[in-house]
Amino acid sequence: SQTIHQWPATLVQPVGSPLSLECTVEGTSNPNLYWYRQAAGRGLQLLFYSVGIGQISSEVPQNLSASRPQDRQFILSSKKLLLSDSGFYLCAWSEAGIDEKLFFGSGTQLSVL
Amino acid sequence: GQNIDQPTEMTATEGAIVQINCTYQTSGFNGLFWYQQHAGEAPTFLSYNVLDGLEEKGRFSSFLSRSKGYSYLLLKELQMKDSASYLCAVIGGGYQKVTFGTGTKLQVIP
Numbered sequence: 001s002q003t004i005h006q007w008p009a010t011l012v013q014p015v016g017s018p019l020s021l022e023c024t025v026e027g028t029s030n031p032n033l034y035w036y037r038q039a040a041g042r043g044l045q046l047l048f049y050s051v052g053i054g055q056i057s058s059e060v061p062q063n064l065s066a067s068r069p070q071d072r073q074f075i076l077s078s079k080k081l082l083l084s085d086s087g088f089y090l091c092a093w094s095e096a097g098i099d100e101k102l103f104f105g106s107g108t109q110l111s112v113l
Numbered sequence: 114g115q116n117i118d119q120p121t122e123m124t125a126t127e128g129a130i131v132q133i134n135c136t137y138q139t140s141g142f143n144g145l146f147w148y149q150q151h152a153g154e155a156p157t158f159l160s161y162n163v164l165d166g167l168e169e170k171g172r173f174s175s176f177l178s179r180s181k182g183y184s185y186l187l188l189k190e191l192q193m194k195d196s197a198s199y200l201c202a203v204i205g206g207g208y209q210k211v212t213f214g215t216g217t218k219l220q221v222i223p
Contacts, residue, residue: 036213044200046211046212049210057210059210090156100204101161102146102158104155105155106155107154
């Protein structure tokens with residue numbers, strides 16, 4: 001069966017520090033991968049999605065970036081965090097060519113202070 | 114681009130029926146999802162509609178009208194555990210891109 005792992009669960013970082021959130025998927029190959037952010041009391045904002053290794057689409061201009069160095073690994077990064085980067089970050093995957101149903105990781109609650 | 118609208122909040126009574134509406138405008142459409150999200154947790158899948166009509170799954174049903182850009186989620190026999198946010202999401206506007214509405218926070222009261 002397929003599983004998705006996202007870590008860490010909680011992160012407190014100072015403004016200006018770097019960020020690296022990692023997500024891995026097991027039990028499937030060539031998944032579509034997504035990073036979403038949810039601000040407190042808000043909906044899910046699509047940040048990045050990827051349909052293959054090295055293929056990243058960015059939805060919102062910002063100081064975040066994403067990379068997909070391996071088929072089932074998706075990394076969200078920042079060189080210098082801003083206060084506005086605080087939020088609940090969710091990684092998700094879907095099976096390419098099927099119904100695009102998203103399966104979410106457990107999320108990372110990021111607080112930038 | 115994508116535009117998805119849902120009511121922000123709703124309140125309903127335990128045991129009752131509630132309908133949560135979603136309207137959308139998209140540059141392309143390949144299906145619509147409903148997800149449930151409890152506070153502090155990841156969303157979980159409820160339903161998927163790609164053709165017009167009603168999909169029923171236990172206490173939950175979802176309806177889609179593609180010509181009207183409209184969907185609703187129907188929850189029957191409400192339970193206290195149904196208190197959560199319900200997210201409408203549309204596939205379209207780009208290759209395998211899934212865009213979410215802001216969600217409807219449902220509070221079930223005794």
